[in-house]
Amino acid sequence: MPRPLPAHVQKATGGDTRAVREHILDAAYQVIVARGLSGASTRAIAAEADIGAGTLYNYFDNRLQLLAHAILRRIELLSRPVGDLPERAGKYTVAANLRYFARRISPTLDELVPLGAAAFSDPELLSVMRNEHANGESVHSSINILSRYLLAEQQLGRISAIADYRAAAAIVFRICHDQAFHRYLQGGSQRPEVLTREIDFVANALTASLRSEPKE
């Protein structure tokens, strides 16, 4: 009965306890994505991880803890934001750069949104997650990247000196996030449609006074 972990699990983890934990978390994530929270039974997760059903409990207290950690882990992995945006300050147009940001962050948000939504569709799970980890960081780090980029542009004189670049950053991120939300709600394969008009609106607002000034 007590076999070592299956060969390929053994290989993937090297027998390291932390690696096995993460192997399980990844399996749990896969199941959540494929079958939803209510389909993420302990047995399904164990099967996906190719381990015994009881083995889960050597690594996690209970199903909820496991799910919470699986989601948090994935959120963390996904939260490496679009880091190279600030380097584009001064290059291309502001609108193009904002669209670049929107394009780059979309796949991440497409994955994050259902995860987050699933997470708080279950009050108990949400509560565990809140206890496990202060959320919301990913949101702010992305907005911060955007803010830094816009500040740089402002310092380069490419956007209005009086523009509220922080508000603009929040707007851009939020509409991206919201669009991901709706994209998921509407159904699988949506045209990416990068919110061109909305982003252009923001970009125009940021650069508006500049375009009028040269006139003088």
Added chain:
Amino acid sequence: MPRPLPAHVQKATGGDTRAVREHILDAAYQVIVARGLSGASTRAIAAEADIGAGTLYNYFDNRLQLLAHAILRRIELLSRPVGDLPERAGKYTVAANLRYFARRISPTLDELVPLGAAAFSDPELLSVMRNEHANGESVHSSINILSRYLLAEQQLGRISAIADYRAAAAIVFRICHDQAFHRYLQGGSQRPEVLTREIDFVANALTASLRSEPKE
């Protein structure tokens, strides 16, 4: 033995089949809100509706159908958007009116967001919902209200003639929606915080050229 529905259910519905259906859907919604999707068992719903457990199946094929309809019905009910906004065109400031919209729509979104999230957490449910009803209408109707309001303001000359008011409308709605999402994620009692800076950013953008033009 065929008993009639309990007295007060009978009274509330008049015995009309459609009314009984809606009575059940409302009960289901209450249970979803109170105990989450996973807590919305058929028994709990029947108890909330004060009818027999088996009676549900005289009105719905199965639990999933029932839940999907309950959510869709509520979404529909909530989608009566902020109808009096267009009447405010020409009155107050544009920024104030947009903030008014944000304030008015917040409670609705606060209720809508967890419903959407619930839908996300179960792929099967989501699929049923997608099949039952083309979504996204509520979104567009709210955005349309906003658009009509902004168009009116544009016609009154209170916002720039060249401003993309549709984009602005979409932005305002989406950041409201997204904020509701985060409000829920962060936990129950959040300061309402009406996105003042972001809304002002949009309002400024809409009115920007007006303020500079009179100068000339």
Added chain:
Amino acid sequence: MPRPLPAHVQKATGGDTRAVREHILDAAYQVIVARGLSGASTRAIAAEADIGAGTLYNYFDNRLQLLAHAILRRIELLSRPVGDLPERAGKYTVAANLRYFARRISPTLDELVPLGAAAFSDPELLSVMRNEHANGESVHSSINILSRYLLAEQQLGRISAIADYRAAAAIVFRICHDQAFHRYLQGGSQRPEVLTREIDFVANALTASLRSEPKE
């Protein structure tokens, strides 16, 4: 899936809810006797009762409640004490009557002892039983029967007027009970051995002064 109760259960209970409950309790008792408390799994009980595993929960809150009621019910059934003892007052000898009592109550105690012991080997179960029902009545009712008998003998002048017949009654019952305890502990089929010497000791004590008085 939802069949009516199996034919013979149906027949035995007439479909009466209370009868089904008692049918289940009896099945539970049989399982406890055969396999012990730890072997009295819900499934084993359901199988013994020839009903579905889930059906138990239409009649009892949980396993512990079920077991507690099963034991209490049996104790109640067994607690009809040796009712005809008082009628023997004046007939035969006191010692013979006490031995008669011991013989008659032995099988009952043999069944009661392991039940009681099993009951309080599990702290949780014991607690449930205490909440369900004030115990100890059977003990007292048996002692009371004995007491009434001895009192009658005393009034007939067959035992000493000053003898503490209540103490004697308690002694006789207790040694019977204790013997049942040890009989069970030692193993199945023990010689009944009705505590002749101990009972004679008590009988002698009760009649002692009588035998000396005639001397005078």
Added chain:
Amino acid sequence: MPRPLPAHVQKATGGDTRAVREHILDAAYQVIVARGLSGASTRAIAAEADIGAGTLYNYFDNRLQLLAHAILRRIELLSRPVGDLPERAGKYTVAANLRYFARRISPTLDELVPLGAAAFSDPELLSVMRNEHANGESVHSSINILSRYLLAEQQLGRISAIADYRAAAAIVFRICHDQAFHRYLQGGSQRPEVLTREIDFVANALTASLRSEPKE
């Protein structure tokens, strides 16, 4: 990898195999008392003994054997009876000495009774215990002590020469034992209530003829 036992276990046992066995048995007993038989899992016992879960199986065949030995060992330890009773022959009154015995043996019985009950609750365990060890010795050794004491009193002329002192000894022990049984059944903190009336009854019976004889 073969590690030595934890330091303090090592120290307590000197590494002697038999000592380690007994260390484990004592731990098992503690767990049984604290959490009941059903709570005495191998893991709980290993934890209480501060050894590895697998280590148990180097000392015992299986859980049942371990539990049976734990109970038997404790019964043996407890069976050092009230040894100083015979020395009291000739001193105090017989009744007082019997009450002294009852008082002294009570705590022991209070501990013994739940152990016996635990054994009763599991037929398998009881069977193992029966096979492991011929029981009933403790009972007899206590009764023997009582017998020897009463014999001494008889030889001192303090009790009737014709009294069946063995029966009296058995009675006194059994009512003590039975009372412990009921004390436990009724709930934790019972008034000790030393069976005064019953013991006095026995004492009177033993001394009855003495009191009447001198009269003559």
Added chain:
DNA sequence: GATGAATGAGGCTTCATTCAT
């Protein structure tokens, strides 16, 4: 139509036991 008892699949979790280290 209305009901709710009956059902077994399936969910979460615990546990005795083994064996590679």
Added chain:
DNA sequence: TATGAATGAAGCCTCATTCAT
């Protein structure tokens, strides 16, 4: 020899669903 991770059987319980009444 000591260990503890791995395991699946088994335990308790919930639940959607059906159907006799």
